[in-house]
Each structure stands twice: as C-alpha cells, then as structure tokens.
Amino acid sequence: MSGxxxxxxxxxxxPAAWLSPEASATLAIVTDLVGYFPYVERAAPREGVRVxxxxxxxxxxxxxxxxxxxxxxxxxxxVSGGDPxxxxxxxxxxxxxxxxxxxxxxxxxxxxPGISAMQAAAxxxxxxxxxxxxxxxxxDNLKPWALVERRLEAACHGDFAIAIYNxxxxxxxRQIHDAFQLLRRLRDPETPVAFARAIGRDDERVVLTTIxxxxxxxxxxxxxxxxxxxxxxxxxxxxxxxFLLTPRSYGAGR
Amino acid sequence: MSGxxxxxxxxxxxPAAWLSPEASATLAIVTDLVGYFPYVERAAPREGVRVxxxxxxxxxxxxxxxxxxxxxxxxxxxVSGGDPxxxxxxxxxxxxxxxxxxxxxxxxxxxxPGISAMQAAAxxxxxxxxxxxxxxxxxDNLKPWALVERRLEAACHGDFAIAIYNxxxxxxxRQIHDAFQLLRRLRDPETPVAFARAIGRDDERVVLTTIxxxxxxxxxxxxxxxxxxxxxxxxxxxxxxxFLLTPRSYGAGR
Numbered sequence: 001m002s003g004x005x006x007x008x009x010x011x012x013x014x015p016a017a018w019l020s021p022e023a024s025a026t027l028a029i030v031t032d033l034v035g036y037f038p039y040v041e042r043a044a045p046r047e048g049v050r051v052x053x054x055x056x057x058x059x060x061x062x063x064x065x066x067x068x069x070x071x072x073x074x075x076x077x078x079v080s081g082g083d084p085x086x087x088x089x090x091x092x093x094x095x096x097x098x099x100x101x102x103x104x105x106x107x108x109x110x111x112x113p114g115i116s117a118m119q120a121a122a123x124x125x126x127x128x129x130x131x132x133x134x135x136x137x138x139x140d141n142l143k144p145w146a147l148v149e150r151r152l153e154a155a156c157h158g159d160f161a162i163a164i165y166n167x168x169x170x171x172x173x174r175q176i177h178d179a180f181q182l183l184r185r186l187r188d189p190e191t192p193v194a195f196a197r198a199i200g201r202d203d204e205r206v207v208l209t210t211i212x213x214x215x216x217x218x219x220x221x222x223x224x225x226x227x228x229x230x231x232x233x234x235x236x237x238x239x240x241x242x243f244l245l246t247p248r249s250y251g252a253g254r
Numbered sequence: 255m256s257g258x259x260x261x262x263x264x265x266x267x268x269p270a271a272w273l274s275p276e277a278s279a280t281l282a283i284v285t286d287l288v289g290y291f292p293y294v295e296r297a298a299p300r301e302g303v304r305v306x307x308x309x310x311x312x313x314x315x316x317x318x319x320x321x322x323x324x325x326x327x328x329x330x331x332x333v334s335g336g337d338p339x340x341x342x343x344x345x346x347x348x349x350x351x352x353x354x355x356x357x358x359x360x361x362x363x364x365x366x367p368g369i370s371a372m373q374a375a376a377x378x379x380x381x382x383x384x385x386x387x388x389x390x391x392x393x394d395n396l397k398p399w400a401l402v403e404r405r406l407e408a409a410c411h412g413d414f415a416i417a418i419y420n421x422x423x424x425x426x427x428r429q430i431h432d433a434f435q436l437l438r439r440l441r442d443p444e445t446p447v448a449f450a451r452a453i454g455r456d457d458e459r460v461v462l463t464t465i466x467x468x469x470x471x472x473x474x475x476x477x478x479x480x481x482x483x484x485x486x487x488x489x490x491x492x493x494x495x496x497f498l499l500t501p502r503s504y505g506a507g508r
Contacts, residue, residue: 017279020369022271059502083369085376087502091384094499098489106492111377115274115337115367122339123365130345131397132390132405134414135383143385143504147413151386154412158405160388235352238360245348248313248341250397 004070004107007077008084008093010114011042014201018115026112030077034066035089039079050074057141059089063096070107083116087137087165117224118163121196124206126235126243128194128226131250133161138168138175145175149182156186161246162227167219176216176225183227187211192228192244195219208234208242258324258361261331262338262347264368265296268455272369280366284331288320289343293333304328311395313343317350324361337370341391341419371478372417375450378460380489380497382448382480385504387415392422392429399429406433410440415500416481421473430470430479437481441465446482446498449473462488462496 007026012018027033033045037053045051052069054062066076080088090111097104122129134155138148155162167176183191189212197205197220207218211227219225231250235243261280266272281287287299291307299305306323308316320330334342344365351358376383388409392402409416421430437445443466451459451474461472465481473479485504489497 012274015276017276018274018367020266020272020274022269025271083373083376085373085381085383087384090376091381091499091502094381094384094489094497095501097491097497098499102492105490106494108494109380109497111380113272113369113373113377115369116373119337119339119367119370122337122344123367126363126365127339127345127348129339129389130341130348132388134386134388134409134412136386142502147504151412151414154408154414155388157411158388158408159401160405160408235348236359237351238356240360240362243348243351243363245345245352247349248345248396250401 004073005075006066006070006109008090009077009079009112010083012115013120023112030075032069032074032076035079043079059092063092067104083114086116120199121224128244130246135163137165139166152182159229161229164225167225169221176219180216192232194226197223258327259329260320260324260363262344263331263333263366264337266368267374277366284329286323286328286330289333297333313346317346321358337368340370374453375478382498384500389417391419393420406436413483415483418479421479423475430473434470446486448480451477
C-alpha cells in the first residue's frame with residue numbers, strides 16, 4: 001500500500017473562478033476520481049484518470065472505495081461540491097477510515113478545502129453572515145428530526161443568523177416547511193430571509209423575503225437558505241439588488 | 255462617479271494555493287488597494303496601484319474610504335484575510351454604505367469570497383465540522399460579552415460543534431479563559447478541542463486536546479479554536495497526526 005493517497009477535494013460552488021489553485025493542482029495528479037457523478041464531471045478528468053462515479057446517498061461506500069484504491073497504491077481524488085468539510089465528503093472518508101482495516105490508518109489522507117455554498121450566497125447578498133451564525137443541514141437521513149428542531153431552537157435562542165443546507169429534496173419536501181413553522185414561532189416575522197439557488201452557476205437565483213412572507217417551497221436541493229438574526233436588515237441600493245446586512249455591532253440602534 | 259467599483263476580496267488563510275482565481279483576477283484590475291497592512295502586503299500590489307494601508311480596528315473608516323475612492327471613479331480592492339463575509343470586511347463595507355451618502359447606493363460593489371480560517375483548520379483536522387456547527391467571534395469590541403455567553407450557551411444546548419474566531423488578542427487576553435469556564439460547565443470534559451494556529455502558513459501549529467485539559471492560553475490572534483459536539487471523536491492514525499471527526503450521523507453508537 002506504499003504511496004497510496006486520498007485527497008478529499010472541494011470543487012467550490014461551481015464556477016472555475018472559485019476553484020482553488022490547490023484543488024486544480026490536486027486534480028492534475030490523481031490517478032483515480034471518486035464522487036457523485038455531477039461532481040466527477042465538473043472535475044473534468046484528464047485522459048487516463050480512472051473515474052468511479054456514483055449516485056448520491058452512497059457517501060460511505062464511495063469513501064470506502066476511495067480508501068481501498070489508495071491502499072492499492074492509487075492517488076485518489078474524492079470530489080465534493082463546495083467545501084468537503086461542510087456537509088460533504090470529508091466526514092464520510094474519516095468515518096470509513098475509522099471503521100476500516102487498521103492498515104488504512106497509515107494512508108496519506110488530505111482534505112483540500114473549498115468555498116462553500118453559504119459563502120457564495122453571502123457574497124452575493126453583501127454581508128448576511130457578518131455576525132455570529134449557525135450552519136444547519138435539514139437532512140434527517142442521518143440524524144433525528146427532533147435534533148434539527150432542537151438546533152433551530154437553540155439558534156433562535158442565541159439570536160444567530162442561520163445558514164440552512166439541504167433544505168429540501170424530492171424525498172424530503174416537507175422539512176423546510178416544518179423548519180419555517182418553527183422559525184415563525186421564535187423569530188420576528190419581519191426577519192429577512194434569502195433563498196440563494198445555484199449561486200455562481202448559469203441558473204443562479206436569489207429571492208429576498210422575510211420569515212413571515214417566505215414561501216418555503218422555493219427551496220430545492222440546490223438552494224441555500226439564509227435566515228437573519230434580530231439585527232439583520234436590508235440595505236437598499238439604486239438600480240441594483242439590495243444587500244442583506246448582519247452588522248458586526250449589536251445593541252440598540254446602530 | 256461613473257465606473258467606480260468596490261471589490262471586497264477574500265485572500266484566504268494565507269497560501270497562494272488557497273487564493274481563488276477570481277480573487278487573483280480582481281487584484282489584477284484594481285487601481286486602489288485598501289486594507290489592514292499585512293493583508294495589503296499579502297495582496298502583492300502591482301506597480302501603479304495606489305495603496306491605502308491602515309492599522310487594525312479601523313474597519314469602518316477603511317470601508318468609508320474605499321467607497322469614497324469608488325465614488326471618484328476608482329476600482330477599489332478592499333482586502334480581507336479569509337472570507338470577507340466571515341468576521342471580516344464585507345459587513346464593514348455594507349455598514350458604511352448604509353450610513354453614507356445616497357449616491358453611494360448606486361456604486362458597483364461585489365464581494366469575492368475566500369476560504370475562511372475554520373475551513374483551513376477543519377481540512378487539517380479531517381472532519382471536525384462534519385455536522386451542524388456554530389461560528390462565534392469572542393471579540394466584544396462591538397457586542398456585549400453577555401451576548402457571547404448567551405451564544406456559547408445556546409451552541410451547547412443545541413449540541414453544535416463550535417468554531418471560535420478572535421479567541422484572544424493583546425487587549426483581550428481573558429475572553430477565551432472565560433469562554434472555557436462556561437464550556438466546562440456545559441460540555442463533557444472529554445469533548446475534543448483543537449487550537450489551530452496560522453494554518454497554511456509557515457508557523458502553522460495544531461494542538462489537539464479536550465475541554466477539560468485545554469490550556470486556553472494557547473490561543474492568540476492567529477488561532478481558530480474548534481470545540482467538538484457530543485459526537486465528536488478522535489480518530490487515531492499510524493505515524494500521522496490524528497483526525498477529529500464529527501460524524502454526519504447522530505444517535506447511540508455508530
């Protein structure tokens with residue numbers, strides 16, 4: 001198994017301008033690419049690279065396969081959208097390592113960070129995450145929904161801004177509705193909310209609304225939902241999309 | 255003021271390999287660079303670029319100056335370490351815009367996202383932020399310390415992993431000690447903690463410990479502190495630094 005390596009590579013939200021030089025350089029040396037097929041495609045494998053594309057929802061199998069290939073001496077790139085450390089493949093790889101044969105513990109494994117969807121969304125919107133914030137995935141594939149509710153409640157009690165990942169999928173269309181029901185109980189209806197879809201890609205779309213007015217049905221698999229804190233406000237601009245601002249300061253007035 | 259633009263540019267944690275192509279391309283077109291002097295230096299201004307470097311702690315003045323220059327028609331780069339949207343210059347610029355003359359509302363302002371310190375730290379440590387997490391700055395320059403405590407408590411009640419920015423500075427050596435006192439009341443003493451200092455730079459250092467054993471005095475201005483959730487654990491490796499894992503799944507056992 002000498003020489004085998006695994007790189008867990010963050011591809012960022014989509015555009016090449018957000019792909020780090022480290023990620024590009026790493027993609028240039030891998031012998032094998034493992035990942036959910038749209039990410040493998042986005043990684044644009046060079047000729048000669050063996051591609052192991054798989055469906056979504058099999059992260060653990062994919063991670064184990066990557067470690068097996070590395071144990072055979074391959075230089076494996078596991079590709080993730082966004083940042084592999086944020087609701088992506090880094091955890092799956094370390095989990096597979098933990099559960100795998102002891103030999104794997106000697107493999108050279110590195111995570112190559114990337115820009116995550118919340119950062120792309122925040123950039124488009126000005127400064128919605130300018131203060132303290134929470135990052136929550138609504139997927140209950142791997143955790144009980146009661147925990148998601150407990151965390152949304154805690155985020156409200158702490159008056160954090162909230163970045164919501166995985167708000168909905170075809171298999172889970174209801175969660176974002178349930179989350180908004182909870183948020184409406186605990187936060188002012190005027191609190192700004194943004195639905196930021198596919199930021200950086202051709203079909204990018206931002207909808208700015210409030211907790212009271214939001215249509216949670218706007219959220220799909222490609223949407224990042226930003227929920228403001230009590231201090232978050234809209235800053236209007238002239239003939240441009242408004243900004244969202246969670247100021248650094250906290251207290252009465254500005 | 256026609257043609258004036260402001261780009262709020264994330265330089266990432268330090269190494270060029272983590273500077274996005276968008277950030278590089280933007281640095282290549284600015285006429286003026288505004289920022290805290292080490293960041294301006296890191297941006298390596300081309301010949302002819304006018305440099306407006308300033309001390310730390312004057313973010314609002316710096317932001318206002320950038321908008322003034324743009325209003326004169328300049329193409330201004332406001333440089334930030336990490337991601338400008340995370341405890342950096344994006345909020346300062348939008349705050350200055352909100353408080354400034356109405357003409358500024360028509361300026362072309364864009365945020366160029368970057369990799370933030372928590373992502374660099376998480377990458378080095380495997381997957382410490384693999385589940386839901388909170389991001390908290392301990393600086394109380396702009397918010398009351400009681401709010402920081404309320405947020406740390408909420409983060410514990412929600413069993414989030416926690417990324418702590420600005421844990422200490424020369425003017426605020428005590429906060430991280432106070433924060434650990436609070437965390438020790440609310441979290442198991444065996445909870446993993448990492449002090450990740452200057453990740454990606456020459457003097458990079460990672461200390462892995464527990465809430466019970468941690469020496470908060472290890473944290474300085476360049477340190478990102480990661481505090482685990484109840485599920486966070488250490489994954490030992492052979493002749494390599496151990497990983498930290500906050501698994502995606504939650505519940506009894508694996």
